Each structure stands twice: as C-alpha cells, then as structure tokens.
Amino acid sequence: MEDATSAAADDPDDADLMRRAAHGDRDAFAALYRRHQARVYRFARLMTGSSTAAEDIVQEVFLVVMRDAARYDPARAALTSYLYGVARHQTRRRRARDRQFVAFDGRRPDSSEPVADDDASATLERRQTLQQLRRAILSLPRRYREVVVLCDLQGVSYSDAATAMGCAIGTVRSRLHRARHLLTQKMGRTAPSHEDHPGLTERCA
Amino acid sequence: MKSMQFENTDLADALNVLRQDEAHIEAPPHVEAAVLAAWDRAHARRREERPRSMWRESAAVAAAIIIALGLGQLGRELQRTTRAAVTPAAESRTLLLVGEPILQGEPVRVVRMRVPASTLTGLGVRSATGDAAAHVDVDVIVGEDGIARAIRVGM
Numbered sequence: 001m002e003d004a005t006s007a008a009a010d011d012p013d014d015a016d017l018m019r020r021a022a023h024g025d026r027d028a029f030a031a032l033y034r035r036h037q038a039r040v041y042r043f044a045r046l047m048t049g050s051s052t053a054a055e056d057i058v059q060e061v062f063l064v065v066m067r068d069a070a071r072y073d074p075a076r077a078a079l080t081s082y083l084y085g086v087a088r089h090q091t092r093r094r095r096a097r098d099r100q101f102v103a104f105d106g107r108r109p110d111s112s113e114p115v116a117d118d119d120a121s122a123t124l125e126r127r128q129t130l131q132q133l134r135r136a137i138l139s140l141p142r143r144y145r146e147v148v149v150l151c152d153l154q155g156v157s158y159s160d161a162a163t164a165m166g167c168a169i170g171t172v173r174s175r176l177h178r179a180r181h182l183l184t185q186k187m188g189r190t191a192p193s194h195e196d197h198p199g200l201t202e203r204c205a
Numbered sequence: 206m207k208s209m210q211f212e213n214t215d216l217a218d219a220l221n222v223l224r225q226d227e228a229h230i231e232a233p234p235h236v237e238a239a240v241l242a243a244w245d246r247a248h249a250r251r252r253e254e255r256p257r258s259m260w261r262e263s264a265a266v267a268a269a270i271i272i273a274l275g276l277g278q279l280g281r282e283l284q285r286t287t288r289a290a291v292t293p294a295a296e297s298r299t300l301l302l303v304g305e306p307i308l309q310g311e312p313v314r315v316v317r318m319r320v321p322a323s324t325l326t327g328l329g330v331r332s333a334t335g336d337a338a339a340h341v342d343v344d345v346i347v348g349e350d351g352i353a354r355a356i357r358v359g360m
Contacts, residue, residue, distance in 0.1 A: 024251075029244055033237060041232040058232045062240045066247060130226055133219045152220045153227060180216060187219065188211035 014079035015072075022069035029069075032079075033062055039080065039154060040087050046149045047091045049138045053098070060090045077163045084156065084164035088146060095142075136186040144179035151176055280312030280349060299330055299358040307346065307354045315357075316345045330358055 012020075012031070020028035040061050044054035064086050065072075072082060137145055146165060150156040151172065158176075162169045307313060323337040344357040 024248060026241070026244060026248070030237075030241060033240055037237065038231040041236075042227050042230055045230065046227070055232060055236050058236050059240055059243070063243055066240075066244055126222060129219050130223055133223050148220075153224050155224070180213065184211055184213055184216045187216060 015074035018065075018069050018072045018074070018079065021065070022072075029062075029066060032065065036080065036083055037062070040083055043084060043087050043149055043154055044091055046134075046137065046153055047088075047142075047145060048094065049134065053094055057087060057090045057094060060093075061086045064090075078160060080156070081160045081163040084150060084154075084160075085166070088164060092142075132187060133183070136183050139186065140179060140182055144175055144182060147172055147175040148179045148183065152180075277312075301328055301330065301356040301358065302354070303328075303356055304352050304354050305348070307348065312349045313354065314347045316347055318343050318345055325358060328356070 012028070014032065014035070017028045017032045017035075021032060037058055041054050041058050044057035044061075045051055048054055048057070061083060065083070072079070077085070137148055140148065143165075147161060150161040150164065151158065156164070158169050158172045162172045165172065319340050319342050321337070322339045322341050325331075325341060325343070326337060341358065345353050346355040346357065348354045
C-alpha cells in the first residue's frame with residue numbers, strides 16, 4: 001500500500017499544488033516536496049544501493065518538478081507515477097554516469113531502531129536476511145529490480161507502475177513474476193545454513 | 206554458506222520485512238534545504254531577469270516601429286522617384302504575372318529593362334515586330350522583397 005502520507009481530504013491535492021508551484025508558489029512546492037520526498041528517496045535508494053546517490057536523485061527529481069511543473073498534466077498520470085517515472089530516468093542517468101553503484105553504505109538507522117524482539121539471534125537473522133535481500137535486489141537486471149521496488153516494496157499498483165515504467169500492465173505482471181522467481185533463486189543460493197550460526201541452530205533445536 | 210530451500214512464501218515474508226524496514230526512511234533534511242535553495246535561486250534570477258527582459262522587449266518594439274516607419278517612408282520615396290523617373294511604356298498591352306500577386310498597398314519598384322524579343326517569346330508573348338533578334342523595352346515590377354512580381358511589355 002502507498003504511504004499514509006498521501007493527501008488528507010482537506011489538503012490541497014497534488015494537481016493543485018503543481019499548478020501553484022508552476023505559478024511560483026514556494027509553499028506549494030515545499031508541500032509537494034514534503035509529501036513525496038520519502039517515496040522518491042526510498043525508490044532511488046533501493047534502486048542504487050546508495051544513500052548518497054539517492055539524495056542526488058531526489059534533488060534532481062524535484063529540480064525537474066520545479067522546471068516542468070507547468071507541463072504536468074494530471075489527466076495523464078498521477079503525480080506519484082510521474083515522480084517515479086522521473087526518478088527512474090534520473091536513476092538510469094546516474095547509473096550511466098557512475099557505471100557502477102557502490103554497495104549499501106551502512107547509513108541505515110538500524111542501530112537506533114527499537115528492537116521488538118529480545119532474542120538477539122532473531123534480530124541477527126532478520127538483519128542478515130534483509131542484507132541478503134537488498135543484495136539480491138541490487139543484483140537483479142534493472143527492469144526486474146524496478147518492478148520489485150515499485151510493486152513489492154513501495155506498494156505501487158500495477159497500473160501506476162506501468163505508467164511510471166511506460167509499459168503495459170501485463171508486462172509489469174510478467175516482470176514481477178520473473179523477478180520474484182530470480183529473487184527466490186538468489187536467496188536460496190545465499191541463505192545462511194544453521195551450521196554457520198550456532199545460535200540459530202540452538203534456537204531451532 | 207550452504208544452499209538451503211528458500212520458498213516463495215519466505216520471499217514474500219522477507220520482502221514484507223524489508224518494506225517495513227524501509228517505511229520510515231526519508232531523505233535527510235539537508236536535501237530539502239538544497240532543493241528549496243535551488244528554488245529560491247531560480248526564482249530570484251527570474252525576478253531579476255523579468256524587468257530586464259521587459260525593458261529589452263520594449264526597446265525591441267520601439268526599434269521595430271521606428272524601422273517600419275523608416276522603411277515605409279523610404280518605400281514611398283522610392284515609388285515617387287521611380288514613378289517620376291520611369292514613364293510607363295507608351296502602349297502597355299501585356300502584363301505577365303511571374304510571381305506572387307502584388308498585394309494591395311504593397312510598395313513596388315518598376316525597373317525598365319531592354320530584353321531580346323526571343324526572351325518574350327519564351328514567356329509566351331509574341332513580339333509585335335516578329336523579329337526575334339530585335340530588342341524590346343519591358344517594365345519589371347519588383348516587390349519590396351526584391352522578387353519580380355510582373356512584367357509589363359510595351360509593344
């Protein structure tokens with residue numbers, strides 16, 4: 001599902017904010033940024049594996065919004081689809097420029113995150129699984145990575161993902177199916193055995 | 206690491222955990238500051254450029270009006286001079302339209318030329334003398350773009 005940050009009923013809708021931003025309303029632009037920056041950032045971060053690259057991409061995306069707000073047509077696509085489309089394009093450009101992404105840079109706030117489970121081994125297992133999954137996602141071909149990030153991790157509907165990716169809904173479905181299959185294979189190959197982690201063995205025993 | 210069975214349900218669970226893990230992540234505050242600073246810079250530049258460009262546009266319009274008035278005056282002078290200098294062929298019988306039609310009020314110039322009669326024959330006009338080697342006077346009517354509009358043949 002989409003974030004709960006979507007506009008409340010009494011908030012101006014995205015189209016209205018875009019119109020106002022196109023006319024130079026700074027507050028409208030700032031509201032748009034605050035409403036959508038997180039999903040753009042998360043998409044870019046999951047696509048690139050780099051927080052630094054994701055920050056740059058967020059800036060680029062909103063610079064495009066600033067420049068082209070007047071050209072946005074709400075009848076053609078929801079703003080989220082439009083933003084994902086721009087972010088996707090910027091991610092590709094970034095990739096072409098950098099040629100190679102760096103691995104996740106450890107700026108995750110995991111350490112400050114409250115741990116609900118007191119079981120340290122469970123926490124360790126969870127972290128390892130997440131790390132493996134991130135690596136597996138990053139190792140997917142771009143077209144499969146995009147669809148997993150959009151549909152499975154960002155909760156974007158197939159229809160909106162198709163709009164953002166400029167393809168048919170059927171293509172989204174087939175790519176997602178293939179992507180999940182590839183991920184299952186990759187995770188199966190890299191999943192740690194219990195012998196490697198005695199703590200886990202003990203817990204399972 | 207050893208291989209172990211990883212099922213679709215495991216993947217769905219792992220994706221769900223990752224989704225929850227990512228849910229609270231946002232761009233750092235300095236990104237917002239940078240984006241809004243870029244907005245301020247761009248709009249400050251536009252505000253500066255607007256009066257300058259308005260001044261430029263006004264100057265361009267004024268210059269265009271002056272040039273148009275000057276050209277109009279020059280055209281009228283030329284027409285007057287041409288009319289005075291070139292008397293039309295005594296007996297104008299044929300007017301050949303060779304280009305775009307002359308617009309009403311379009312300033313034109315009339316250029317008197319002497320051409321071989323054979324040239325007129327090529328244009329489908331038979332010389333009154335019937336002598337292809339003879340020369341005849343024609344008035345070429347030239348538009349303000351320098352392109353001939355018509356040829357008046359005085360026989």
